[in-house]
Amino acid sequence: QQQVKQSPQSLIVQKGGISIINCAYENTAFDYFPWYQQFPGKGPALLIAIRPDVSEKKEGRFTISFNKSAKQFSLHIMDSQPGDSATYFCAAERGDSWGKLQFGAGTQVVVTP
């Protein structure tokens, strides 16, 4: 049973547009919420992460919004570029879980020129 639900499954956005990916979770014990980016033929790589004590974190064109009461978090990619075309995974983890990251199903983002 998937503990982190991610949507949409895929997304096509024009260059310069905004990509938005949403995730929801049930387990209130989760206290770390990273996003990973994966290019074809490569392993996932950490993009940005947030703890539940903040509602937003921004790094460059990437922003995580976190809504603790709704148990939802989202990734916004501003000014999307063709180089952002990749699969994005949200994830969640409990501090006492020894690294047992629960991943969402992934969103394939395609940025058209």
Next chain:
Amino acid sequence: DTAVSQTPKYLVTQMGNDKSIKCEQNLGHDTMYWYKQDSKKFLKIMFSYNNKELIINETVPNRFSPKSPDKAHLNLHINSLELGDSAVYFCASRNVGIGELFFGEGSRLTVL
């Protein structure tokens, strides 16, 4: 200088065979992982070792046996391969506690 390296990158084999995948990390991390990514790209943890001790063992068939000779290496041996074992297997590492997980480039296993 690759941080987490896996070999081989590709494996094509027949059903019933046994195969191994090796992983090495040069980041000085104390915890290593095996993740499986299926054809729909879903990532699921299989095993985790901390300082050579098994700490996470998900519901994985006992045909899969991890081995950690030291904290920089984690190998995965798979016996009696089945069609459903076809997937990309990722090794990852980090220090214990919450933080960035560093993944290798994956080993694509195809069972015919």
